Amino acid sequence: MADISAVEIQVLFFAKARELCGKKESQLLIPSATSYDNLLDEIVQKFSLEPIRDNLILAINEEYATSESEVHLKEGDQVAVIPPLSGG
Amino acid sequence: MADISAVEIQVLFFAKARELCGKKESQLLIPSATSYDNLLDEIVQKFSLEPIRDNLILAINEEYATSESEVHLKEGDQVAVIPPLSGG
Amino acid sequence: MDFVKIVNSKLSVEEISNLVSSPSCGAISLFVGTTRDNFENKQVVHLEYEAYVPMAEKAMKKVCEDIRGKWQVEHIAIYHRLGIVPVMEASLVIALSSPHRAESLQAVQYAIDTVKSSVPIWKKEVYASEQAEWKENTE
Amino acid sequence: MDFVKIVNSKLSVEEISNLVSSPSCGAISLFVGTTRDNFENKQVVHLEYEAYVPMAEKAMKKVCEDIRGKWQVEHIAIYHRLGIVPVMEASLVIALSSPHRAESLQAVQYAIDTVKSSVPIWKKEVYASEQAEWKENTE
Numbered sequence: 263m264a265d266i267s268a269v270e271i272q273v274l275f276f277a278k279a280r281e282l283c284g285k286k287e288s289q290l291l292i293p294s295a296t297s298y299d300n301l302l303d304e305i306v307q308k309f310s311l312e313p314i315r316d317n318l319i320l321a322i323n324e325e326y327a328t329s330e331s332e333v334h335l336k337e338g339d340q341v342a343v344i345p346p347l348s349g350g
Numbered sequence: 351m352a353d354i355s356a357v358e359i360q361v362l363f364f365a366k367a368r369e370l371c372g373k374k375e376s377q378l379l380i381p382s383a384t385s386y387d388n389l390l391d392e393i394v395q396k397f398s399l400e401p402i403r404d405n406l407i408l409a410i411n412e413e414y415a416t417s418e419s420e421v422h423l424k425e426g427d428q429v430a431v432i433p434p435l436s437g438g
Numbered sequence: 439m440d441f442v443k444i445v446n447s448k449l450s451v452e453e454i455s456n457l458v459s460s461p462s463c464g465a466i467s468l469f470v471g472t473t474r475d476n477f478e479n480k481q482v483v484h485l486e487y488e489a490y491v492p493m494a495e496k497a498m499k500k501v502c503e504d505i506r507g508k509w510q511v512e513h514i515a516i517y518h519r520l521g522i523v524p525v526m527e528a529s530l531v532i533a534l535s536s537p538h539r540a541e542s543l544q545a546v547q548y549a550i551d552t553v554k555s556s557v558p559i560w561k562k563e564v565y566a567s568e569q570a571e572w573k574e575n576t577e
Numbered sequence: 578m579d580f581v582k583i584v585n586s587k588l589s590v591e592e593i594s595n596l597v598s599s600p601s602c603g604a605i606s607l608f609v610g611t612t613r614d615n616f617e618n619k620q621v622v623h624l625e626y627e628a629y630v631p632m633a634e635k636a637m638k639k640v641c642e643d644i645r646g647k648w649q650v651e652h653i654a655i656y657h658r659l660g661i662v663p664v665m666e667a668s669l670v671i672a673l674s675s676p677h678r679a680e681s682l683q684a685v686q687y688a689i690d691t692v693k694s695s696v697p698i699w700k701k702e703v704y705a706s707e708q709a710e711w712k713e714n715t716e
Binding site for chain 2: 610626627628629631632633635657668669689692693694695696697698699700701711712713714
């Protein structure tokens with residue numbers, strides 16, 4: 263039996279995402295097993311990121327996540343909202 | 351009628367050519383109209399450059415000369431003996 | 439060696455060049471990204487950079503690894519500055535040393551392209567008379 | 578602007594980088610040629626450079642002209658050092674600035690190749706235990 267409990271993760275915001283939601287980081291309660299798209303939906307809704315929804319990717323524990331993948335999260339995991347890169 | 355008088359040119363030596371002939375520059379009396387190959391022959395013989403004869407090109411007044419071309423020289427012209435380049 | 443650093447202060451091209459110099463190398467190739475005073479006819483006052491620092495450092499180390507898989511280079515330095523970077527100052531310095539020149543010349547181009555496309559760093563362009571804008575690397 | 582110079586003293590990467598920096602440019606690409614401590618398993622003590630100076634300066638200016646015919650670059654600097662250049666020190670520094678990075682990256686590669694093949698400068702490699710040799714650019 264899959265153990266789909268709710269876990270509290272840390273969400274980080276950068277650049278435009280940080281400005282839209284007005285903070286650098288926050289907490290989010292989320293099922294420990296979910297899909298990339300669900301996780302993105304939750305974050306976009308909760309943190310008012312609709313304007314840039316189609317231009318975001320998520321990084322989970324400092325690794326870029328791939329859309330349409332299964333996501334397994336545990337307490338304290340770090341999910342970062344990554345707008346289009348523009349370093350250099 | 352072509353005026354083929356003898357002119358005195360300045361000859362400059364660099365790198366291996368300078369070491370072989372033992373000087374940085376010299377004078378040479380040469381017909382004012384000649385061929386590239388004759389000019390090269392004269393210089394190679396006069397200044398003991400036989401060991402590197404096939405690896406030289408001449409520059410006339412700071413322009414690379416092309417083999418098999420006609421050469422017109424006037425008094426005081428500068429001919430440089432250019433071994434293979436190795437700057438950088 | 440790989441020197442990867444995210445700093446909040448001015449970058450020195452000389453220091454970073456010295457960092458990668460090596461007695462066994464005949465070539466150092468460097469790229470310096472600087473703040474340009476204009477974008478599409480808008481006057482740029484400065485750029486402001488922010489990074490997801492630990493992930494950015496990881497990504498920069500990954501760029502170094504990838505380079506070593508492709509070219510024989512001796513030392514690699516990738517330095518990125520954060521915060522406000524005034525016009526003409528450097529936001530990014532990449533330096534690579536190699537025994538022969540071809541390697542470092544090819545690798546520096548790969549390095550800058552890959553830093554731009556893979557490292558979580560963002561710049562906001564601040565204009566003289568319009569609202570600031572977060573940029574997107576496209577080049 | 579074109580900065581072309583043949584000098585008998587140490588080259589400063591920072592100075593030459595500053596020379597080409599421009600408010601309208603977002604990129605500076607640099608190449609530094611340094612003395613390597615070995616060649617075909619022979620220990621190199623230092624390099625000794627000599628030039629046909631006035632012709633070399635002309636040829637370096639010609640390289641700048643050619644670059645401007647091919648790429649949109651802002652400033653170009655080509656500095657070559659003569660005399661003894663110890664291991665790890667620079668004999669050649671090329672720096673170019675451009676609005677966008679592609680131009681200066683492409684141009685720097687062309688610049689170094691063309692300097693090596695067209696500028697009347699020669700180097701002698703001085704070894705620890707064998708006779709010194711005049712080199713020939715082939716790469």
